[in-house]
Amino acid sequence: MLKIYNSLTRAKQDFVPITPGSVRMYVCGMTVYDHCHLGHARVLVVFDLVQRWLRASGLRVTYVRNITDIDDKIIKRALENKESIGDLTNRFIAFMNDDAAALGVEKPDHEPRATEYVPQMLELIGRLEKNGLAYQVPDGDVNFSVRKFPGYGKLSGKALDDLRAGERVDVDGTKEDPLDFVLWKHAREGEPSWPSPWGDGRPGWHIECSAMSSVLLGEHFDIHGGGQDLQFPHHENEIAQSEGAHQCRFVNYWMHNGFVRVDDEKMSKSLGNFCTIKEILRKYDPEVLRFFILRAHYRSPLNYSDTHLDDARQALSRLYTALRTANTDPPSIDWDEPHALRFRDAMDDDFNTPEACAVLFDLAAELNRSKSATLAGQLRGLAGLLGLLGRDPQVFLQAAPSEGGELTAEQIESLISERAAAKAQKDYTAADRIRADLLSAGVVLEDGASGTRWRRA
RNA sequence: GGCGCGAUAGCAAAGCGGUUAUGCACCGGAUUGCAAAUCCGUGUAGGUGGGUUCGACUCCCGCUCGCGCCUCCA
Numbered sequence: 001m002l003k004i005y006n007s008l009t010r011a012k013q014d015f016v017p018i019t020p021g022s023v024r025m026y027v028c029g030m031t032v033y034d035h036c037h038l039g040h041a042r043v044l045v046v047f048d049l050v051q052r053w054l055r056a057s058g059l060r061v062t063y064v065r066n067i068t069d070i071d072d073k074i075i076k077r078a079l080e081n082k083e084s085i086g087d088l089t090n091r092f093i094a095f096m097n098d099d100a101a102a103l104g105v106e107k108p109d110h111e112p113r114a115t116e117y118v119p120q121m122l123e124l125i126g127r128l129e130k131n132g133l134a135y136q137v138p139d140g141d142v143n144f145s146v147r148k149f150p151g152y153g154k155l156s157g158k159a160l161d162d163l164r165a166g167e168r169v170d171v172d173g174t175k176e177d178p179l180d181f182v183l184w185k186h187a188r189e190g191e192p193s194w195p196s197p198w199g200d201g202r203p204g205w206h207i208e209c210s211a212m213s214s215v216l217l218g219e220h221f222d223i224h225g226g227g228q229d230l231q232f233p234h235h236e237n238e239i240a241q242s243e244g245a246h247q248c249r250f251v252n253y254w255m256h257n258g259f260v261r262v263d264d265e266k267m268s269k270s271l272g273n274f275c276t277i278k279e280i281l282r283k284y285d286p287e288v289l290r291f292f293i294l295r296a297h298y299r300s301p302l303n304y305s306d307t308h309l310d311d312a313r314q315a316l317s318r319l320y321t322a323l324r325t326a327n328t329d330p331p332s333i334d335w336d337e338p339h340a341l342r343f344r345d346a347m348d349d350d351f352n353t354p355e356a357c358a359v360l361f362d363l364a365a366e367l368n369r370s371k372s373a374t375l376a377g378q379l380r381g382l383a384g385l386l387g388l389l390g391r392d393p394q395v396f397l398q399a400a401p402s403e404g405g406e407l408t409a410e411q412i413e414s415l416i417s418e419r420a421a422a423k424a425q426k427d428y429t430a431a432d433r434i435r436a437d438l439l440s441a442g443v444v445l446e447d448g449a450s451g452t453r454w455r456r457a
Numbered sequence: 458g459g460c461g462c463g464a465u466a467g468c469a470a471a472g473c474g475g476u477u478a479u480g481c482a483c484c485g486g487a488u489u490g491c492a493a494a495u496c497c498g499u500g501u502a503g504g505u506g507g508g509u510u511c512g513a514c515u516c517c518c519g520c521u522c523g524c525g526c527c528u529c530c531a
Binding site: 043297426432 | 458459460461462463468469470471472478479480481482489490491492493494495496523524525526527528529530531
């Protein structure tokens with residue numbers, strides 16, 4: 001039985017879908033005005049994994065991951081770049097898709113863009129107004145009245161009176177309560193706007209997710225995910241809007257992934273201590289990055305450093321090396337086999353991928369001993385559920401990152417032939433020299449009965 | 458000030474009230490021309506002070522330290 005840690009109840013709970021046999025899941029995706037950083041990589045990979053495991057468990061999944069393509073930062077950036085908002089967002093959506101694909105992230109079933117759902121947002125705001133939860137202020141903004149929604153704070157565990165609005169940012173004096181948030185912003189000079197019953201304007205940040213999720217998944221659905229930093233205020237506000245408008249429960253299970261950190265500090269755009277996925281992929285294979293993310297539990301903080309990536313690379317190489325020795329049945333899973341059982345238990349326990357990875361290593365050790373093609377298929381099969389070990393081992397082991405890898409495969413092969421000739425003459429000095437030269441170029445040789453193999457160190 | 462999370466061996470990271478986590482690194486052995494890979498063997502980890510218990514890294518309380526949210530952020 002799958003258990004999921006629910007942020008709403010702060011406990012692991014048995015997962016029971018609303019509709020038996022199928023799951024509806026919504027994840028907050030990117031605001032597209034810049035390249036994705038490692039934190040984005042984590043959300044992408046973590047919820048891809050969730051989606052994969054739900055499907056592997058036999059559930060029909062509808063997975064929605066939205067794209068925010070209109071907001072303050074996008075407008076600002078487009079202005080700075082002297083380009084249209086559409087050009088800017090389209091460009092970064094394409095970059096995001098490249099990054100996601102490199103990381104082995106499967107396409108969600110729907111990737112709605114905020115700007116395509118403005119009418120539905122207006123409809124929602126209308127309902128909120130009718131339900132007495134929204135009010136318009138003289139300058140034209142429409143706000144959500146936080147005090148009128150009884151459950152406000154239930155997700156983030158905050159009591160309204162404990163929140164110190166205005167402590168760190170100036171309070172907008174037109175709001176009835178400082179914590180009220182904007183549903184509709186009145187149009188401003190030089191900004192895009194849409195017509196509405198409240199005058200021209202554009203949507204507030206939170207309303208898009210309430211609108212898109214209800215259109216694509218219904219007013220009440222199973223799982224809503226995102227980064228921990230969205231828990232408050234974004235998800236709290238989504239609950240207020242959706243439940244306030246529809247008068248029914250919004251989401252059963254809330255999932256939040258932990259932060260990526262640098263030097264024990266949150267990686268974020270505001271702190272400026274982020275590195276983009278692309279930067280990392282210049283030095284590391286994307287599968288190494290995926291493995292690095294999956295080796296920690298999704299709710300734990302994940303500390304980034306090159307040393308840790310190196311470590312992950314070595315570890316992943318061990319798995320691929322094991323596969324190399326017994327090539328191999330096609331990936332297939334025998335769920336009665338002990339490793340598979342352990343793997344399933346781990347994954348059913350709130351997606352415990354570190355434990356699932358440990359099973360993979362145990363399997364690899366046994367594979368190294370037995371050289372069993374069946375076990376190799378099992379290893380590939382289970383790893384495949386994590387989106388790992390899908391490639392030919394030699395391709396992974398010999399892959400050169402775009403930075404480094406100064407020798408080409410052809411050059412390496414030719415030096416190996418040279419060395420083979422030297423070895424045949426028992427000229428070990430020459431042979432060892434070639435091997436040492438290759439090693440300093442990052443290439444490791446392995447002499448075996450059937451000749452010499454190489455891989456990148 | 459409010460609320461929440463965490464502290465595990467050199468590094469990374471899980472489970473578990475009593476029996477090997479796992480990976481990287483390190484050491485010894487086998488193997489190898491020598492290596493590499495692999496196999497075999499080797500680690501008296503669990504912030505600190507109490508408590509519960511026959512027994513606690515694992516449960517409870519205090520303390521210390523670190524982190525996060527309370528503002529846009531995955």
